[in-house]
Amino acid sequence: MEREHMEFDVLIVGAGPAGLSAACRLKQLNEELSVAVIEKGSEVGAHILSGAVIDPRALNELFPDWKNQQAPVTTAVVRDEIYLLNNDSSATKIPNWMAPKSLHNNNNYAVSLGNLCRWLAVQAEELGVDIFPGFTGAEIIYDDDTVKGIYTGDMGVGQDNMPKDSYMQGMALTAKFTIFSEGCRGHLGKELINHFDLDRDRDPQHYAIGLKELWQIEPEQHTPGLVIHGSGWPLDKNTSGGFFLYHTDDHQISVGLIVDLNYSNPWLNPYEEFQRLKHHPVLAKHLKGGKRIAYGARAITKGGFNSLPKMHFPGGLLIGCDAGTLNVSRIKGTHTAMKSGMLAAQAVNDAINNNSTQANSYECLFKDSWLYDELFNSRNFGPALHKFGHWLGGAFNTLDQNLLNSKFPLTLHDRHEDNAKLKEASQCEKIQYPRPDGILSFDKLSSVYLSNTNHEEDQPCHLQLSKEEIPVTVNIPLYKEPAQRYCPAGVYEIIDNQAGPQLQINAQNCLHCKTCDIKDPCQNIQWVPPEAGGGPNYPNM
Structure with missing residues (x-):
């Protein structure tokens, strides 16, 4: 069957802050360009999850009048608190002057990133951008090693991979340039990095998993703009990470x-x-x-400057967290993602005006921007924590940022893949977790319920095993199948049958966090997009 075909000047895959900023800037630069954005969620913002405290720097550049345009950026940070949790009952409050200055949040805002993306989508449409939610980018279209667009995913395919009565073949969406802004560990971005060898001579990309809940509290407990960060307990000395607690709007x-x-x-x-x-x-x-009212989880791209791939290639660009522009030293990626999209728009507009198939000006635009400076100046933050731990790494970062003004003359590296760091279960102490009390702590399935996650049941499993035998021959005997623990949604489950323990995949629970694609020790799990519109539906995350 011949596919339905639509053609644009520029196609953007993913309606996050990077993709929407690119779309808006393109139309600001040239209102005659035809620009389209596809989004795999059921609506813009449905799959967006972040803390989030944002620096409005990029927003100021994109829409200088955003306050009068009623952007959902209203809760200014009024106070920072930073803690080191010593154990389950005590903590040390860190004076602000002792913390890296990148953790200070003056002139920043506590927001719902999903709602900000919904607002950006409205601005984009008013500028003339076509936005299509409920469409996945399933496959890249190449022509002589130049990206020409994507095929959207087929609809109405059963678990047996055969068409159902509701079958609709995916469309071919082609463009002069395709910008990929799928977020962390985008499956098309992953393919592009491999296909064009974009990460040559770079450090491996590094990741984290972020888990978030939204709580409704009593008005008398609410301090709008209070921002709390910390690290330490319950994570042990060999596990890095940290927590956040932000008082946002609406109590x-x-x-x-x-x-x-x-x-x-x-x-x-x-x-x-x-x-x-x-x-x-x-x-x-x-x-x-x-009262807990929402839950979600998402992997975070946090390798920073040292792990950035080359971001342009014939026919397209990688932007935002698809490339890894988050500044881990600030725990912020929205303003950097937006700026990467705006720079991409400028480079694509330049290329179209010059009848070129490569946005070659992106590299110079990037190097001349504050985005480059910010990421370069924070290049040692993550590697220092990985190499030296909480205390020594934190001390190094405070010295580098506060006293040396991020001018430490050497660059630290972490060249170990995250999945390769996992030890065998027999070498590690088993962790016993307390039962949830239903007041402050909860079980996974009740949490998944709050994420409004849903997938059409009769469809192919979108969590694909490269080798079906690996869970039984490697992961279960050596690692006690870590997928059942690192997955934040109960997707992976061990069941016993006559043949022994087997891995069961409950794909309908999937939050699209991509952690399994990252952390599986054998890199045996491949996340591919399910039928469009499936996954979480976050209302205010």
């Missing part, structure tokens, strides 16, 4: 835990670590008496 609190995916103990369960974290007095006093 709500965003609370979460970030766990770096280079951890070594396969018994570690990031979801359970998050649940027991909330019992610490530093966090519990803000949550007690409140």
